[in-house]
Amino acid sequence: MSIVVNLNTVLAERNLKSKDLAEMIGITEANLSILKSGKAKAIRFSTLEAICKALDCQPADILAYEKE
Amino acid sequence: MKNLIFSLYLLICLWIIGGLTAIFRSCSEVYNMIFIHNTNDNLTIPICILLIKISINSIVTFYLFKFSRVINKLNLENFLSKKNGKSFRTIGRVFLYYSFIRLFINVIEISLGENYQKLTEYNGKGVIEGVVTLLITSLFLLIISKIIDQGYNFKQENDLTI
Numbered sequence: 001m002s003i004v005v006n007l008n009t010v011l012a013e014r015n016l017k018s019k020d021l022a023e024m025i026g027i028t029e030a031n032l033s034i035l036k037s038g039k040a041k042a043i044r045f046s047t048l049e050a051i052c053k054a055l056d057c058q059p060a061d062i063l064a065y066e067k068e
Numbered sequence: 069m070k071n072l073i074f075s076l077y078l079l080i081c082l083w084i085i086g087g088l089t090a091i092f093r094s095c096s097e098v099y100n101m102i103f104i105h106n107t108n109d110n111l112t113i114p115i116c117i118l119l120i121k122i123s124i125n126s127i128v129t130f131y132l133f134k135f136s137r138v139i140n141k142l143n144l145e146n147f148l149s150k151k152n153g154k155s156f157r158t159i160g161r162v163f164l165y166y167s168f169i170r171l172f173i174n175v176i177e178i179s180l181g182e183n184y185q186k187l188t189e190y191n192g193k194g195v196i197e198g199v200v201t202l203l204i205t206s207l208f209l210l211i212i213s214k215i216i217d218q219g220y221n222f223k224q225e226n227d228l229t230i
Contacts, residue, residue: 042229043229044230
């Protein structure tokens, strides 16, 4: 898919682990892993909002469009 | 839902028994033609037709047996699965091909004339009705398989929405 999830980079910048983020936003680690690996088909606004709130960032920091 | 599935399972079991009976009857007819009949008639074509009937009945009975096992183990909580879609599609295709082959054999049996019909105790009554019913059933099964496939895709999409 041409939408890339840069969650790993943002997490590394903030010295956070996936487990911590999953706990903060209230989703399972498995679902966060699906999101990070780019296997997710869609993301809910509520999840995006929770991630942005937890990481203090903008949606554009997490999601990017890359031409195939 | 469980009662409906159980009823369907019972009907399929009856169908399997009917299929096995038809195979046995065709086998006994072949035996009679080869070892008991003392006529001078050419028995090649009737025997060939009976052997084709035995083959297709065996194939259909085998697939019905497989389908009955799928129906018996149907998981209602996860009905929209690839496996269910595949088994419905397979049995739908088997019925579709079977009905066309049965129609083709029936046309041949009619065209062979009275000698053949007396020899094999052929009774063509109800064949066309049976074929049409089977065609409708097969088309329904194929449509249901498409619905299951589409449902599976939607479910997959829903599961992968984070």
